[in-house]
Amino acid sequence: MFSRLEFFITETFVSMRRHPAMAFAATICIAASLFVAGIVGLIVLNVNYATDTTLNRVRFNVYFQPEISRHEAWVAYKRILDMARVEEAQFIPKEKSPFWLKYQQNHPDTKNLLNRNPLPDSVVVKARDLEDIKALKLAMLEWGEVRSVRDTPDLIQKLINVSEAVKQSGIIIGIILIALSLVIIHHTIELTLYARRREMFIMGLVGATPATIALPFLLEGIIYGLFGAGVALGILVPLYRFAAQKIAANFGFALLTKGPEMTHGLIAVLIAGVALGFIGSVVSVCKYLRTPKSRLTNA
Amino acid sequence: MNACSLQPATLQPCNLQPHQPLPRVGTAPDVGIFRAMFHLGGELGYNRAVSEQPVIELQQVSVVYPNGIQALQEADLRVNKGEFVFLVGPSGEGKSTILKLLYREVKATTGHVLVEGHDVGRLAAVGVARLRRRLGVVFQDFRLLDYKTVRENLTFAMQVLNTPPQIIRRRVNELLEQVGLLDRRHDFPQQLSGGEQQRLCIARALINHPPILLADEPTGNLDPETSVDIFRLLEAINLKGTTVIVATHDHAMVDRMLRRVVYMCGGRIVGDHPAGSYYQPDECPCDDAAPAARGASAEW
Numbered sequence: 017m018f019s020r021l022e023f024f025i026t027e028t029f030v031s032m033r034r035h036p037a038m039a040f041a042a043t044i045c046i047a048a049s050l051f052v053a054g055i056v057g058l059i060v061l062n063v064n065y066a067t068d069t070t071l072n073r074v075r076f077n078v079y080f081q082p083e084i085s086r087h088e089a090w091v092a093y094k095r096i097l098d099m100a101r102v103e104e105a106q107f108i109p110k111e112k113s114p115f116w117l118k119y120q121q122n123h124p125d126t127k128n129l130l131n132r133n134p135l136p137d138s139v140v141v142k143a144r145d146l147e148d149i150k151a152l153k154l155a156m157l158e159w160g161e162v163r164s165v166r167d168t169p170d171l172i173q174k175l176i177n178v179s180e181a182v183k184q185s186g187i188i189i190g191i192i193l194i195a196l197s198l199v200i201i202h203h204t205i206e207l208t209l210y211a212r213r214r215e216m217f218i219m220g221l222v223g224a225t226p227a228t229i230a231l232p233f234l235l236e237g238i239i240y241g242l243f244g245a246g247v248a249l250g251i252l253v254p255l256y257r258f259a260a261q262k263i264a265a266n267f268g269f270a271l272l273t274k275g276p277e278m279t280h281g282l283i284a285v286l287i288a289g290v291a292l293g294f295i296g297s298v299v300s301v302c303k304y305l306r307t308p309k310s311r312l313t314n315a
Numbered sequence: 316m317n318a319c320s321l322q323p324a325t326l327q328p329c330n331l332q333p334h335q336p337l338p339r340v341g342t343a344p345d346v347g348i349f350r351a352m353f354h355l356g357g358e359l360g361y362n363r364a365v366s367e368q369p370v371i372e373l374q375q376v377s378v379v380y381p382n383g384i385q386a387l388q389e390a391d392l393r394v395n396k397g398e399f400v401f402l403v404g405p406s407g408e409g410k411s412t413i414l415k416l417l418y419r420e421v422k423a424t425t426g427h428v429l430v431e432g433h434d435v436g437r438l439a440a441v442g443v444a445r446l447r448r449r450l451g452v453v454f455q456d457f458r459l460l461d462y463k464t465v466r467e468n469l470t471f472a473m474q475v476l477n478t479p480p481q482i483i484r485r486r487v488n489e490l491l492e493q494v495g496l497l498d499r500r501h502d503f504p505q506q507l508s509g510g511e512q513q514r515l516c517i518a519r520a521l522i523n524h525p526p527i528l529l530a531d532e533p534t535g536n537l538d539p540e541t542s543v544d545i546f547r548l549l550e551a552i553n554l555k556g557t558t559v560i561v562a563t564h565d566h567a568m569v570d571r572m573l574r575r576v577v578y579m580c581g582g583r584i585v586g587d588h589p590a591g592s593y594y595q596p597d598e599c600p601c602d603d604a605a606p607a608a609r610g611a612s613a614e615w
Contacts, residue, residue: 023474034462218458221418222519223448224475226440305440 241293
C-alpha cells in the first residue's frame with residue numbers, strides 16, 4: 017500500500033519536474049482564474065458587509081399617546097419586548113428624548129418657556145429581520161397606547177434591494193466565472209495531456225490499468241490547483257490589504273479585512289483551486305484514456 | 316558495443332558470423348552444426364518438446380481498418396505453449412496486425428483471438444491491462460516513455476505489477492547489464508542510438524518474465540552483429556519455456572534458426588512451415604497478385 021502510494025507520488029512529481037512548461041501553464045491558468053474570481057468575491061463580500069452593517073443599524077421609533085401614564089407606557093414597552101420579531105427595544109422616557117435634549121441644549125433661553133415637554137415616551141425598536149419592520153409597525157399601530165411609528169422606509173427598502181442585487185449578481189458572476197475557469201482549465205490540462213497522450217498510450221501497452229495511468233495525472237491536477245490557488249492568494253491578499261489601507265485613508269471607509277468571512281474566503285479559494293485542478297484533470301484524462309476509435313475495428 | 320553483449324549469462328561467447336552461408340535445403344541441418352552456431356549448451360531449440368496446449372489461437376480472424384484497408388483475411392493460427400514462431404512476409408501483409416491483435420491494440424473485425432484461453436476481443440479495460448502484463452512486447456517503433464530515463468522505463472513496467480522495490484532494483488540492474496545499458500541507465504531514450512533503444516525495448520519486454528513474448532521486427536534497426544545477439548537472446552528465453560512470436564524480414568536469421576515459420580501474404584496466412592524445415596518464400600501464391608493489404612503499413 018505504502019509503496020503504491022509512494023509510486024503514485026513519485027510519478028506525479030517526476031512528471032511535473034520533467035514537464036515544467038506544462039506545469040507552469042496549468043498553474044498560471046488556475047491562478048489567473050482564481051485571481052479574477054477572488055476579486056469578484058471580495059467585491060461581493062465587501063458590498064454585503066457594508067449593506068449588512070448599515071442595515072444592522074436600522075431602528076424605528078414607537079411613540080406612545082401623550083395622555084397615557086408612564087406605567088402604561090412601560091407595560092406597552094414590555095409587550096414590545098415580548099414580540100417574537102423584535103430583537104431588541106429600548107424605552108426612552110420623554111425627558112430623555114434626544115429631540116428634547118437637543119432642543120434644550122440649542123435653546124437655553126427658551127428653557128423656561130417650554131419647560132413642559134410636549135414629547136411622548138417612546139421606544140426604539142430593532143427588528144430581527146428588516147422585512148419584519150412593516151408587519152411590526154402595522155401590529156403596533158393597532159394598539160391604543162401607540163400614537164405613531166416612524167422609520168425611513170425608502171432607505172431601508174433601497175438597502176434591501178441593493179443587498180439582494182449584490183448577492184444575486186455575485187452568485188451569477190460566480191457561476192459564470194467558475195464555468196469559464198473550468199473551460200479554460202480543462203483546455204489547458206487537455207493541451208498538456210494531448211502532448212502526453214503517447215505516454216499514456218504506452219503506459220497502457222506495458223500493462224498499466226486505467227487507474228494506474230490516471231492517478232498521477234489527477235494528483236498533478238490537484239497540485240496545480242493548489243499551487244494556482246497559492247499564487248492567486250499570494251497576489252490577491254497583499255493587493256487587497258494595500259487597497260484597504262488606501263481606501264480607509266482616502267475615503268474613510270473600512271473594508272472587511274478580518275473575520276470568519278475572510279477566513280472562509282481564503283479556504284474557499286484553496287478548495288476551488290483543488291477542485292478546478294481535479295475536475296479539469298478528470299475530464300481530460302478520461303478523454304485520453306479511451307482507446308482511440310480509429311485504432312479499433314469492431315465486429 | 317560488443318557484438319556479444321546481449322547474450323544471457325548462460326550462453327557462451329558468441330562466434331557466429333552474421334552472414335554465415337547456410338545450405339538452403341528442406342531438412343534440418345546436422346545437430347552439430349546448429350549447436351556450433353548458437354552454442355545453446357546441449358539443447359537444440361527446434362527439437363525441444365513443445366506443449367500441445369495452445370496459448371494463442373486465431374480463429375477466422377479478419378481485420379478491416381476504418382480507412383477500408385483489409386489487413387488480415389480469415390486468418391487461422393494456433394501457437395502452442397513454448398513454441399518459437401516466425402511471422403514472415405513482405406511489408407504490409409498483416410504480420411504486425413497479428414501481433415497487435417494479440418495485445419489488443421487493434422480488435423478483430425470478425426473472428427476470435429484467444430490468448431491463454433481468453434477471448435481478447437471481449438476483454439474490458441482492466442482485462443486488457445492484465446493481458447498485457449502477461450505479454451512482453453518488442454515494438455517496431457520501440458514505444459519508450461520519452462520523459463523517463465532508461466532505468467525508469469524498466470522500473471515502470473515492474474511498478475505497474477506492484478512489484479516490491481527491492482526486487483525491481485535487482486531485476487532492473489540485472490537486465491540492464493544483460494543488454495549492455497547499465498552505464499546509460501540515467502539517460503533518456505532520445506539520448507540513445509536506435510540500437511540502444513531497441514535493446515531497451517527488448518529489456519522492457521522481458522522484465523516481468525512474460526510467458527509470451529511478441530517481437531515486431533526486433534532487429535529492424537540493428538547491425539547484423541547485434542541482430543544475431545538479439546535472436547540468441549530470444550532463443551534463450553524460448554528455451555526457458557516462453558512462447559515467442561517474432562515478425563521479421565530477416566530471412567537469413569529465420570533460415571538459421573530453423574523454427575516454425577508462418578508466411579503471410581495479402582493479409583492471409585499462406586504457409587506454415589514446422590520447426591526444423593526451411594520455408595520457401597518463392598512459393599508464395601500472392602506474388603503475382605496485388606495484395607489488398609499492401610499499404611496497410613505498420614504505422615497503424
